[in-house]
Amino acid sequence: MTTVTNEIPQRTRIGWPRIVGTAAAAAVAATVVWVLWTAAGGVDLEVKSGSGAQQIGIGSVILSSLLIGLAGGALLRWWEGRSERGTRRWTMLAVGIASVSLITPTSALTVAAGLGLVSLHVVVAVVVIAGLRRR
Template sequence: MNTSLRRPLTVIGAPVAALAVWALAVPVAGTVLTVRTGGGTQQVGPVSVVVASLLAGLAGWALLAVLERFASRPGRIWTITALAVLALSLFGPLGGAVGTAATLVLVLLHLLVGAVLVLGLARR
């Protein structure tokens, strides 16, 4: 598949995959995805899952486009950066999720979106 088609499909595929996991975990399995916020808690719903993963995909694609224009090894730089951002993103669910089940599902969502984006965007 060529790059001009693969990258938009990857950016769309990440939220689709995340939403599928959310649907299995929340409505089907009954997991309550709650995170701590400023002074209280908030439920993680399907809109949050789709928006966050879509924004991550668009940001990753934009960074890769800039790197391809200005860097000598854009794929390598992008992959290292993306993996570092993924690792840092795990602090969110590890420190903010309420309960073990919510933590596991949110970590899985982060890892899934990261894997889809890393494997789909940088590949030539």
């Protein structure tokens, strides 16, 4: 006699250690890019802010990279627990958000600052998306 069980397969979700590690890696990568542009390249990463300018400092680069990585990982974890296609949907959303984020460097004061900011956005997006996707 055979026994049939009605087990529902558990969806696997990304773990918090991987999320935190990816967020930290994004912050480190962004820090390296920031240092290359500012210290080594001598570029002031400044954007228009109201009637003046705002300097993009290392603190805001690190903090925003960490927050983006953690928020992206939390969303992926949530979505994976609710949908078989959670990772795919998350990836499409992440690529879309990364693409839209490239609009913000257009407020840079110089072309070099704009290129530096674009490179920061791209590096963080690549590290977060590649780091959080399952292989």
